Amino acid sequence: MSVETHGISVGIERSGSKFYMTFVAVGKLTHEDYQYMVPMLESAIAGVDEPEINVLADITELEGWELRAAWDDLKIGIAHGKSFEKIAIVGEGKLQQWMAKIADWFTPYDAKFFDSKKQAREWLND
Numbered sequence: 001m002s003v004e005t006h007g008i009s010v011g012i013e014r015s016g017s018k019f020y021m022t023f024v025a026v027g028k029l030t031h032e033d034y035q036y037m038v039p040m041l042e043s044a045i046a047g048v049d050e051p052e053i054n055v056l057a058d059i060t061e062l063e064g065w066e067l068r069a070a071w072d073d074l075k076i077g078i079a080h081g082k083s084f085e086k087i088a089i090v091g092e093g094k095l096q097q098w099m100a101k102i103a104d105w106f107t108p109y110d111a112k113f114f115d116s117k118k119q120a121r122e123w124l125n126d
Contacts, residue, residue, distance in 0.1 A: 006030060006063075008037045010044070013056065015121045020054040025062040034072035041076070051083040054124045056117065059091040059099075084109040088120035 006027025013022050021044065045051045065073065087109055089100040100113035114120040 004028070007033045010037060010040045012044075015125055020056055020124055022056045022058070024058040027061065028063045029065045029069040029073075031066060031068040031072055034069055034076075038072070038076060041080070045080070045083055052085040053083050054085055055087040056120055056124060057087055057089045058117070059089060059096055062091070062096070081109060086124055087111045088124050089113050090115070090117050090120050 004027055006029060008026075008029065009022075009024045011022040011024075013020055021041075045053065089096070089111060091097065091100070091113065092115065097113045100111055112120075112123060114123065
């Protein structure tokens with residue numbers, strides 16, 4: 001019997017003088033993963049009048065979403081999309097790079113794909 005690991009971890013990092021949120025997605029995300037993550041995101045931006053959030057999203061171990069989880073992800077974008085300024089997506093492979101381009105086309109924030117966290121952090125610090 002194998003146990004599949006999946007979920008989202010959320011954190012805050014500092015690079016130089018800038019702070020940004022970090023997301024690490026692992027495995028195939030479920031609706032339950034979003035039920036845990038969304039309150040953390042909302043509490044992190046609560047009380048900030050006009051948040052301008054930069055994000056480092058590591059999807060190197062992401063295997064996809066369940067349909068309901070994909071819907072949850074879309075709802076976050078609709079509810080909080082204007083709060084995000086830049087999202088640096090770190091991943092590997094053409095599929096993940098394509099996903100980042102789709103995010104950039106359909107969202108109000110600037111999303112860009114990177115092969116390394118170092119490059120992503122540099123872009124977030126510009």
